[in-house]
Amino acid sequence: MDLLEREAVLQDLAGHLQAAVTGPGGFALVRGEAGIGKSTVVHRLARSADPRVRVLVGACDLLATPRPLGPLMDFAPRLGRPVRTALTGALAGTCRSDEVFDHLLADLxxxxxxxxxxxxHWADEATMDLLRYLARRLPGVPALVVATYRDDEIGRTPHLTALLGTLARYPWVYRHDLAPLSRRAVARLAAGHTVDAEQLYRVSGGNPFLVAEILAAPTETIPATVREAVAGRLxxxxxxxxxxxxxxxxxGHRVSLPLLTGILPGAEKGLEEAVTCGIVRTEGQITEFRHELTRLAVLEAVPAARRLHVHRQVLAAMRSGATAADDLALLADHAEAARDPAAVLEYAPAAAARAAALGAHREAAAQYARALRYADGLPPDRRASLLEGHSRACLLSSQLDDGVASRRTAxxxxxxxxxxxxxxxxLRWLSNWLWPAGQAVEARRIGRDAVRVLEGLPPSRELACAYLNLCQLACYGHAPVPVAASYAEKAIALGERFGDAGTVVQARFHAAAARVLGEGDDWEECERAVSDAIAQELPVDAAQSAVVMSWFTALRRDVARNSEAVSRAEAYCLDRELPTYLLCTHAWAGWGLLNQGSWPEAAGAAQKVLCHPGSPPVARAVALAVLALVRARRGRGQVWPLLEQAAGLVDSDCLLDTGLEWEARVEAAWLAGDHERVQAEARRGLAALEERDHPWLSGPLACWIRRAGGTPPPVPAAEPYALELAGDVAGAAERWDGLGCPYDAALARLSGGDAPALHQALAAFEVLGARPAVARTRALMRARGVRPVRRGPRAATRANPYGLTNRELDVLKLLNEGLSDAEIAARLYITPKTAGHHVGAVLNKLGVHTRHEAARKLHHSERR
Structure with missing residues (x-):
């Protein structure tokens, strides 16, 4: 497992060691709960120590009778003969322990x-004495002593408490706490695993041991190793x-002391021991297990009859007094466990509504689902209300299938x-969420049905939302701009009339976004709408608009805007716990990274989407297309299975809507040399786009037809595509350079065919590692008598020690030559502006501030 969020502690320990070996010595304490990573940190320190430093490692064991001086016995073979002789004598009773200590100090x-x-925390008294002895005398020896202990075991070990009190006097004793991993770190560890990162964080509490065990056995509710570890502590x-x-x-998870003593009189003494052993912890009047997974492991071993009895006791006790809002979820839990359907239907919906109001959509969905399990006998209107609440909570917590199913029933x-x-x-809600489910055709049909039904009633807020939904679908489906604008005007008029700020701000945003995609320039209005939604605390509206910005900037190949939009959307969705929108953002992030030539990072972003079990089909389809293009552009196999899988997730309209998957099919055929398939796929796409008005969709398909030797029909085309179709490949390439898209610029130059353009295209393809494109370029150069043909870069040239892209590594080497941005641009056949972006990215990844520092990093890497 990666050493995450421990770098600062490890760096501090390494500093202590460096200072200690030149004198004076020091003592470092590393503490934290069981499984927090203490051993991992100190072992990493030991492995990274200078070879001239002798490393001595020993451990105390949990034994009924601890080994006297057990750690010293572990590393005695690496000590001098006097220490070993004295230790043997002490264990045999022929030598005093203080003589052993003196010999050890001399050896150190x-x-x-x-x-x-x-x-x-498991040490015997003699080991405690040894540590106390060394600590006092360490300033006189070139040594660092590092001791680890569980801070949840201190209460059970008075000898440890006494030692820590002694050490508190010495300024050369350092203390380091290891905290649980953050949500972000757990999510990083979960990448590549088919687990819900948020659920993993919740049950593990960020404990690295628990995280690792769950990831090693993702299909087990409680991994066997965790079950055994808990049993050992009990x-x-x-x-x-x-x-x-x-x-x-x-x-349950958090228990008040009055409730515990009401169920179990005289529990205080037993609770004190449970806290002392580190199984549970208390904060004021609240007691909780340190980790939810530990609680579940304990609960699993409690007999069913005992569980039922306790649940009924708790339910009765809690219902006897006033019900606080914070207790609703707990009451619902106990009601179901007590097999009391009436109580479930009383508390679960209320708990769900409260969770939804707090933005805890996953919890809300679970509580609504609990109520629905007992709702068959309810009146239809009440059951429909539960289904509607369940649907919304599911859709916002990335449980799309369940949310759509509940809304259909409602x-x-x-x-x-x-x-x-x-x-x-x-109907409006159903339509709105069928699009991310990949069912664009049905989404539009049901969206029109919603408007038809609501237009037969007096004007309402619901009709405003239905008009907004059609505006959104028109925007996502790249309908002519006036269509989206017409629906937006109706939504804004009714939204203002009924005071629906979210509808108004979203209608403004999507009308502006439609103009942007139609080659307009209304980014400022889009940005204002997103900012207004954030300022007015409309989290769902703000998240949806922010995610759409990520998508449309990728679709327009605007690398700079895409990077900003993705960063904002990811941060916002993480803070508001909106996983559906977050997963869509990861998909668009992958596309943006693909555009800028950061192909390994693009594949990584796509994997985040594919590894999450709740990823919406539209996000999965985009992620699969990104992976397929990375593989195709690098000349690797298994491209078409990924593309066919993407096509199977969404309907053909949605395949075109997103903008990447259809073009990916055409490019994959071109890279494989199948020009007939290029023509067929591209013309099918253009035929489907006849009713739409989107130059960023039709333009690339027309260019691929031209690149494959065909004559494309006249279609709307965005500027760089229009320039290439008009024969101005130099202008097209310059526009692509300005957008920060090196691969697209190289493709444009390749289609021009003159010698300088072909040389520039070849250089760019080689830097990117685009092997099929390199081969096509060389073949074309040979066919046209263009000489010389450059050789591909050596493997050593492509090595990447700092996580840089191939393009960034090339820039780093030119920085080492002292070149300016303009000179780098000339060498790499890119614009100075693009070169500046690459230089900034290199400095950021290397963690340096100047070009000189970046060059020094390169020299250090080459020496290694």
């Missing part, structure tokens, strides 16, 4: 050393304490009740 004085003692508890722990496991119920207003609203 003669050789720079790192002495690691792990798990001192085995030494007294019977009363084990009862307290079992009851706490049944009661539509049928509302129709049967003759509730036309709610039926129209449910």
């Amino acid at each position: 004085s003669g050789c720079p050393s790192l002495l690691v003692v792990e798990d001192i 085995v030494g508890l007294s019977a009363p304490t084990r009862t307290v722990v079992d009851v706490l496991a049944v009661l 539509v049928r119920l509302r129709h049967g009740l003759g509730d036309r207003l709610r039926e129209g609203e449910d």
Whole structure:
């Protein structure tokens, strides 16, 4: 497992070691809960130590009778003969322990050393004395002593408490705490695994051991290793304490002391032992397990009859007094576990509504689902309300299939009740979420049905939302700009009339976005709309607009704007816990990285989407297309299976809407030399686009027809495509350079065919590692008598020690030659502006501020 969020501690320890080996020595304490990574950190320190430093590692063990001086015995073979002889005598009773300590101190004085003692919370008294002895005298020896211990075990080990009190006097003793991993770190570890990163963080609490075990056994509710580890910690508890722990496991995640003592009188003493052993912790009047996974492992071992009895006791006790809003979720949990359907239907919907109001959409979906399990006997209108709440919560928590299914059922119920207003609203919701589900055709049909139903009623806020939905679908489907504008005007008029700020701001945004895609220049209005949604605290509206900005900047190949839009959308969706929108943003991020030539990073962003079990089909389709293009452009196999999988996830309209998948099919055929398929796929795409007005969709397809030797029909084409179609390949390439798209610029130059353009295209393809394009360019150069043909770069030239892209590595080497941005641009056949972007990216990735520092990094890498 990667060493995440431990770099600062490791760097500090390395600094202590460097200072200690030249004198004076020091003592470092590394503490944290079980599984937090103490051993990983100190072992990494030991492996990275200078070869001239002697590394001594020993450990204390959890034994009924601890080994006297156990850690010293572990590393004794690496010590001098006097220490070994004294230690043997001490263990045999023929030598005093203080003589052993004196010999060890003398031994350390003669050789720079790192002495690691792990798990001192289990140490025997003699080891504690040894550490106390060394700590006082370390300033006189070239050694660093590093000791690890569990801070959740201190209460059980008075000897450790006494040692820590002694060490507190010495200024050369350093203390380092290891905290649980953050959400972001857990998500990074989960990348490449088919697990829900948020759920992983919740049950593990960020504990690295638990994270690793769950990832190693993702299909197990509780990994066997975790179950065994928990059982090992419970085995030494007294019977009363084990009862307290079992009851706490049944009661739930956070338990108030009055509730615990009400169920289990006299629980305080057992609770104290449970806290001391580190299984649970208390904060004021609240007790909770340190990790949810630990609670689940304990709960699994509690007999079913005992669980049922406790749940019924808790439910009765909690219902006897006033119900606080914070208790609703707990009441719903106990109601279901107590097998009380009426109580479930009383508390679960209320808990779901509260969770939704707080933005906890995953919890809201779970509570609505709980209520629906007992809702068969409810009146249709009440059941429909539960389904509507469940649908919205599911859709916002990346449970798309469940959300769509609940909304379909709600539509049928509302129709049967003759509730036309709610039926129209449910149709609008269904239409809105069918598009990310990849069902664009049905989304548009149902969207029109929603408007038809609501237009037969008096004007309403619901009709404003239905008009907005058609505006959004027109924008996403690249309908002519006046169509989206017409729906936007109607939505804004009704939204203002009924005070619906979210509808107004989204209508403004999507009308502007439609103009942007139609080769207009209304970015400022899009930005204002997103800023207004954020300022007015409209999280769903702001997130949706921010994500659309990520998509449309990628579609327009605007690298600079895409990077900014993606960063904003990812941060916003993470903060508001909106995984559906976040996963879509990851997909557009992959496309943007593909455009700028950062192909490994593009594949990484795509994998984030594909590894998440809740990724919407439209995001998965885009991610698959990104991966397919990375493979195709690098000359690797298994391209078409990925493209066919993408096509199978969404309908043909949605395949065109997103803008990448159809073009990816055409490019993959071209790279494989199948010009007949290029023509067929491109013409099919253009035929489907006849009713649409989007130059960024039709333009590339027309260019691919031209590149494959055909004559494309006249179609709307964005500027760089229009220039190439008109024969101005130099102008097209310059425009692509300005957008920051080196691969597209090279393709344009390749289609020009003159010698300088071909040389520039070849250089760019080689830097990118685009092997099929390199081969095509060389073949064309040979056919046209263009000489000389450059050789491809050596493997050593392509090596990448700092996580740079191939283009950035090339820029770094030119920085080493002292070239300016303009000179770099000339060498790489790019614009100075693009060169400046690459220089900034190189400095950022290397963590330096000047070109001189970047060059020094390159020299250091080459020496290694």
